[in-house]
Amino acid sequence: MNKLFLGLLIGIFLISFVQADTINLGDFVVTVEQDSCFNIPNSCDNCTAMNLTVTYPNGTIIFSDGEMTSEDGYHYNYSFCNTSEEGRYFITFHYIEDEIYPESDSTWIKVNPSGKILTEGQAIFGGFFLFILLAIGWIFLYMAFNLKESSVRIFFTLASFVFLMGTLIIAFVISYNAGLTSQINSSITSMAYAFGLVFFVLFAYILIKQIQEAIHSFNERKGYEIDI
Numbered sequence: 001m002n003k004l005f006l007g008l009l010i011g012i013f014l015i016s017f018v019q020a021d022t023i024n025l026g027d028f029v030v031t032v033e034q035d036s037c038f039n040i041p042n043s044c045d046n047c048t049a050m051n052l053t054v055t056y057p058n059g060t061i062i063f064s065d066g067e068m069t070s071e072d073g074y075h076y077n078y079s080f081c082n083t084s085e086e087g088r089y090f091i092t093f094h095y096i097e098d099e100i101y102p103e104s105d106s107t108w109i110k111v112n113p114s115g116k117i118l119t120e121g122q123a124i125f126g127g128f129f130l131f132i133l134l135a136i137g138w139i140f141l142y143m144a145f146n147l148k149e150s151s152v153r154i155f156f157t158l159a160s161f162v163f164l165m166g167t168l169i170i171a172f173v174i175s176y177n178a179g180l181t182s183q184i185n186s187s188i189t190s191m192a193y194a195f196g197l198v199f200f201v202l203f204a205y206i207l208i209k210q211i212q213e214a215i216h217s218f219n220e221r222k223g224y225e226i227d228i
Helices: 002-014 120-146 150-176 182-227
Strands: 031-033 038-043 049-055 061-067 075-080 087-097 100-112
Touching: 038 049, 049 075, 120 150, 150 182
Parallel strands: 031 100
Antiparallel strands: 038 075, 049 061, 049 087, 087 100
């Protein structure tokens, strides 16, 4: 059983996620954790200064012409902490040459509760891993109901419970790190608790019945041996 638990833990850690604390304008999607701070960098080789304007997902301007700092006159940086709302934040950079705005550039970031987002490859791997765990769990449950030896049935019942609960836990971890909103994550959490409780009660009932059958079978064999 310890090996089964270890296998599930390894499976959880094999599913890696992407988290960004610093914006890279070359990334396709940049995600940051809600209510956290992160650095917004940019560079310009012929600017005397650089400002930026940041807009909330609802279109409200958080601030306009915020001054970015630079130590070498080429790399600019701004520490941003107003990430209380979920969604896309739009950022506009103003490149300044001698107090003149010659051009601007825009990008956006995504803020969600986890600050993470699944790549397509990670989502496929996670789905495949969940399918394998679920299939093993149901196979073990089938064996627990169809084998004759009581002790073996108890083992496969416990093994099935571990794999099915592991599937539920890993599915919750994946959903939390998939960039969903807090409302959806809250609904998924409630469903996970409900399914977990049902699984626990159901398997507890099955296990108790199997233990009773095993004790009864043991007593019958013991009584038969004593008669001899």
